[in-house]
Amino acid sequence: VSAHACEPTAVDDDGLGPIQWPDGARCAVMLSFDFDAETLWTARDPANAQRLGTLSQGVYGAQVGIPKILETLRDAAVPATFFVPGWTAEHHRDKVVRILAAGHEVGHHGHLHLRIDPEQPEREREEFARGLQALQATVGVQPLGYRSPGWEVSALTMTVLQEHGLLYDSSMMDHVHPYRHTLPDGRRGPIELPVHWSLDDAPLALFSVRAPKTIVTNAHLLQLWQDEFREIYRWGGLFNLTMHPQVIGRPSRIALLREFIGWLRGFPGVWFARGADIATAWAQQEARS
Numbered sequence: 001v002s003a004h005a006c007e008p009t010a011v012d013d014d015g016l017g018p019i020q021w022p023d024g025a026r027c028a029v030m031l032s033f034d035f036d037a038e039t040l041w042t043a044r045d046p047a048n049a050q051r052l053g054t055l056s057q058g059v060y061g062a063q064v065g066i067p068k069i070l071e072t073l074r075d076a077a078v079p080a081t082f083f084v085p086g087w088t089a090e091h092h093r094d095k096v097v098r099i100l101a102a103g104h105e106v107g108h109h110g111h112l113h114l115r116i117d118p119e120q121p122e123r124e125r126e127e128f129a130r131g132l133q134a135l136q137a138t139v140g141v142q143p144l145g146y147r148s149p150g151w152e153v154s155a156l157t158m159t160v161l162q163e164h165g166l167l168y169d170s171s172m173m174d175h176v177h178p179y180r181h182t183l184p185d186g187r188r189g190p191i192e193l194p195v196h197w198s199l200d201d202a203p204l205a206l207f208s209v210r211a212p213k214t215i216v217t218n219a220h221l222l223q224l225w226q227d228e229f230r231e232i233y234r235w236g237g238l239f240n241l242t243m244h245p246q247v248i249g250r251p252s253r254i255a256l257l258r259e260f261i262g263w264l265r266g267f268p269g270v271w272f273a274r275g276a277d278i279a280t281a282w283a284q285q286e287a288r289s
């Protein structure tokens with residue numbers, strides 16, 4: 001029997017074993033904010049650009065949501081990741097500058113927040129390039145991470161990320177643990193930091209007149225997030241929470257964020273980290289195994 005066979009491996013054959021996070025941490029927590037602002041509404045309907053009432057929901061995200069989120073993260077002393085469309089960086093540059101100055105990560109989130117259409121590869125490439133260019137031109141950011149608008153991905157997406165040197169993607173729902181993409185041509189692609197609708201504030205708390213639904217209470221969201229966290233913690237994985245400044249930035253939701261971070265802190269070995277740090281740590285484990 002080789003020594004190797006006697007030692008517990010970091011990741012079992014299913015890729016579901018606990019991940020060896022830095023400093024012996026049990027679970028990684030990625031707090032992510034999709035700073036769509038007005039693009040959330042203009043991407044749904046370009047005519048919304050003239051509907052100031054509809055747009056004002058996105059304006060709130062920039063005007064109130066971002067400052068209150070930054071204050072909450074500062075008080076809790078935790079880092080976070082903000083995925084920012086190029087348009088948002090151009091129109092709310094001061095807020096993105098403040099995000100960066102506070103030590104948070106800024107990732108790529110398209111340009112006009114257009115959902116990827118697999119039938120329009122040229123549009124996908126253009127939207128990606130424009131978003132990248134806008135982040136570089138306005139705030140000097142060369143993003144390491146990408147999150148696709150509305151979490152749609154085509155067969156081309158990971159190749160585009162690879163071509164532009166991105167380290168990771170965070171748009172897929174096929175796992176809980178991070179994993180490495182394989183490109184269509186067989187080459188190694190970016191790392192995935194998986195997401196899910198249940199760990200997103202928008203499906204449950206973002207209201208739209210065109211598709212009205214009940215706005216849930218904090219208790220509802222808290223129970224979903226806590227239940228999911230407890231089991232991910234048990235698995236030794238990644239808890240990747242997606243929030244939107246125009247949703248989580250409401251007064252009661254800011255209280256929810258503050259209380260939830262405090263609750264997470266009650267668990268030993270929780271590592272709050274930015275997406276790029278999580279992807280880097282996962283890649284180090286990958287290299288060791």
Ligand SMILES: [Zn+2]
Binds near residue numbers: 036109148149150
């Ligand atoms: Zn978005």
